[in-house]
Amino acid sequence: MENIFFSPEALPELQEFLRSRAFSQILILVDENTRRDCYPILKKALPEHHLLQIPSGEANKTLGTSETIWQFLTEKAFDRWGVVVNLGGGVIGDMGGFCAALYKRGITFVNVPTTLLAMVDASVGGKTGIDFLGFKNQLGVFQEPRAVFIHSLFLETLPARQIKSGYAEVIKHWLIADAAAFETQRLVGFLAADWQKLIPESVEVKSKIVKADPLEKGVRKILNFGHTVGHAVESYFLTQLGRELLHGEAIAVGLVCESYLSEQKGLLSQAELSRIETFMAMVYEKVKLKPEDIAGILPYLQQDKKNRNAVINCVLLEGIGKAVYDQPVTVAEVERSLQYYQIV
Structure with missing residues (x-):
């Protein structure tokens, strides 16, 4: 590096x-x-x-x-x-x-x-x-x-909320490229995280992907896992006075929703989805989504930078530790994923 x-x-x-x-x-x-x-x-x-x-x-x-x-x-x-x-x-x-x-x-x-x-x-x-x-x-x-x-x-110098926000990106790196690390840390838990070890390892995951595709024409897109839904959630909540989310809190929502979309499309097993959901629930307090919130989030999907010709292109998981990019999803599918997030 x-x-x-x-x-x-x-x-x-x-x-x-x-x-x-x-x-x-x-x-x-x-x-x-x-x-x-x-x-x-x-x-x-x-x-x-x-x-x-x-x-x-x-x-x-x-x-x-x-x-x-x-x-x-x-x-x-x-x-x-x-x-x-x-x-x-x-x-x-x-x-x-x-x-x-x-x-x-x-x-x-x-x-x-x-x-x-x-x-x-x-x-x-x-x-x-x-x-x-x-x-x-x-x-x-x-x-x-x-x-x-x-x-x-x-x-x-940081409060725990800020640490948890950054942790969402660490989890993302495990889910897209390091299944073994995810399984290890799933058992260790957030409170026992060794930052002196985890930070360089996480940076290395991202650095290798960026080096292979600096301008995000191909494989670098997998770094956006959780971000199609997550950025839409974050942008919407920035308009809700007193309800703003930190970036990682919104991405945590996106990680669950896009894992669910992966399972719905037959790429991720139900058992893997369950492990992801359980781990996320251990770290993050659930963001409460009202029906009007979901309706307000959906329009932000249209401005996602991975879109092409008005098609929403998502990064999905083909199993924990392996991501695939340019996976088309519909607004209706994302809506169902947000509804699923609310009840799971």
């Missing part, structure tokens, strides 16, 4: 990276949470730099916030030899990378993920982007960070 550094080497490697490359200017991008909890840990490893705080949360991953970042870079006269250090979770990494990739046709950026979700998923793979008109990651580009520095110490 070239240019991905794990603790305890992560912070010394970041320090060496910033000091040895003679960047003209350095911007540390934070939100109010990472400025308070994570920036003090990182600061001692940094040379002279600028600090920009933006508001946290998916609701702020917008063009408006992006304009704030571009305005700051412009006012500080950043040239193409500057660097942006994204210190935060998935929102900071997605948006900071997007802004760096577009500013003056692209300047260097690196990711220092501070959430489990960002460590195992968002910071690796080169997807950057922002939400637009209520649709998740509607605008974005593929642009790899120059390096990723993963320090598990930042996990100590």
Whole structure:
């Protein structure tokens, strides 16, 4: 995993990276949470730099916030030899990378993920982007960070809810590519998770898939397992004041629904579906879906980025540990999966 550094080497490697490359200017991008909890840990490893705080949360991953970042870079006269250090979770990494990739046709950026979700998923793979008109990651580009520095110490700053959110992506990696790990962890359980071991293993799963298909023309699509339904759920709940879900909470719904779709299409056995459902129920509190919620979620399926010619293309499981992509599903089938999720 070239240019991905794990603790305890992560912070010394970041320090060496910033000091040895003679960047003209350095911007540390934070939100109010990472400025308070994570920036003090990182600061001692940094040379002279600028600090920009933006508001946290998916609701702020917008063009408006992006304009704030571009305005700051412009006012500080950043040239193409500057660097942006994204210190935060998935929102900071997605948006900071997007802004760096577009500013003056692209300047260097690196990711220092501070959430489990960002460590195992968002910071690796080169997807950057922002939400637009209520649709998740509607605008974005593929642009790899120059390096990723993963320090598990930042996990100590997180509440359990945020850890569980990131864990959904770890589970996804097991379900699409590592049946043995899923069976092991199913017995071990969430509370006994060894992050020093699980994080590098999960990153390796994603890195291998991305390396085989950087621009998501084929096999990389399997990384979207749980996300066709999950992103629709997440986008809908962002419009429901006081009911917003974290990304991983919505993906957890998607993992169950798309496992159910896999079983319905004869790809996944009933026994495997049951093992997945039982494990998910042990980790996640069920999201309560009213009939009007399901009706509100369905329109978001039409904007899924895997769709082609108005056909909803889903990633399904051909058994635990093996995913297949470009599987057409209907809105009615997704509706039934959400209804199933509610009663299972």
